[in-house]
Amino acid sequence: MSGAPAPTARRAVLRRRIRLLVAATITYNLVEAVVAIIAGTIADSVALIGFGLDSVVEVSSAAAVAWQFAGPDPERREKVALRVIAWSFFALAAYVAVEALRTLIGAERPxxxxxxxxxxxxSVLVMPFLSHAQRRAGREYGSASAVADSRQTLLCTYLSAAVLVGLVLNSTLGWWWADPVVALGLAVVAVREGRAALRGETCCAPVQLGQADEDGDPPAGGCGCGGGPAS
Structure with missing residues (x-):
């Protein structure tokens, strides 16, 4: 009769799952980045270009996690991966803020x-599933970087929804300013998430294997990785 997987076996399963989710995230975001940046350049849309650059940031973030879990001891690479993720957030915030302000003070309208x-x-439909699946695996494994990367993916979901609103308002009502305003909101959120990743505030101790619920959440009174937006 087969029982619950041993802790070491379960951690191996979680590592493989995280690697697969990271690979899927990288593939999707590479395609998304190319299409968004080209479309944004054609339309002079800073929000759409920022959306494409967020996809590039997501690729670098996911690549850092892939590098971490490719090694025999992912925990030793955790801090480096978190720093890469944090500075990816900051780079995105800086670029988007500058371009949004340029648009508001007189650059070409989108x-x-x-x-x-x-x-x-x-992206509004795809990203929540990737984020949720990686958050579950990362929380159960106890990996701050995997959870931070899932928050980056979730940020992409929020960004997708905000950019969609801005693009639709610009297309239907001619509200050109909605595009850079949405971009500035993204910059603020990106700075906040970058600071959290830099401080390592995305995780605490790993959940005891076998005690997480079906969503990968810790049991009542437990810890696990958390602190991110609910997906």
Whole structure:
């Protein structure tokens, strides 16, 4: 009769799952980045370009986690991976804030972008599933970097929704300023998430294997990795 997996076996399963989720995130975001940056450049949309650059940041963040879990001892690489994720957030915030302010004070106004709207709408549907799956695995494993990367993916979901609103308002009502305002909101959130990752505030002790609930959450009174936005 088969019983629950031994802790070491379960951790091996979680490591493989995290690597697969990271690979899926990298693949999707590479395609998303190329399409968004091209569409944003054509439409002069700082929010859409920022969305594409967020995808590049997500790739670097996921790549840091992939590097961490490719080694025999992921815990030893945790701090380096967290620093990469944190500075990726900061780089995104700096670029988007500068470009959004340039648009608001007189640069070219964004144009209608049907391709951008379709791409962002797709991301609103795809990203929550990737984020939730990685958060579950990261929380159960006890990996701050995996949880931080899932928060980066979740931020991409929020960004997708905000950018979608801005693009639709610009296309339907001519509210060109909605595009850079949305981008500035993204910059603020990115700075907050970067600071949290830099301080390592995305995780505490790992959940006792076998005690997490079906969503990967710790039992009542337990710790586990948390502190991120609910998905």
């Amino acid at each position: 144009e209608h972008s049907p391709v951008g709207i379709g791409l962002v709408a797709l």
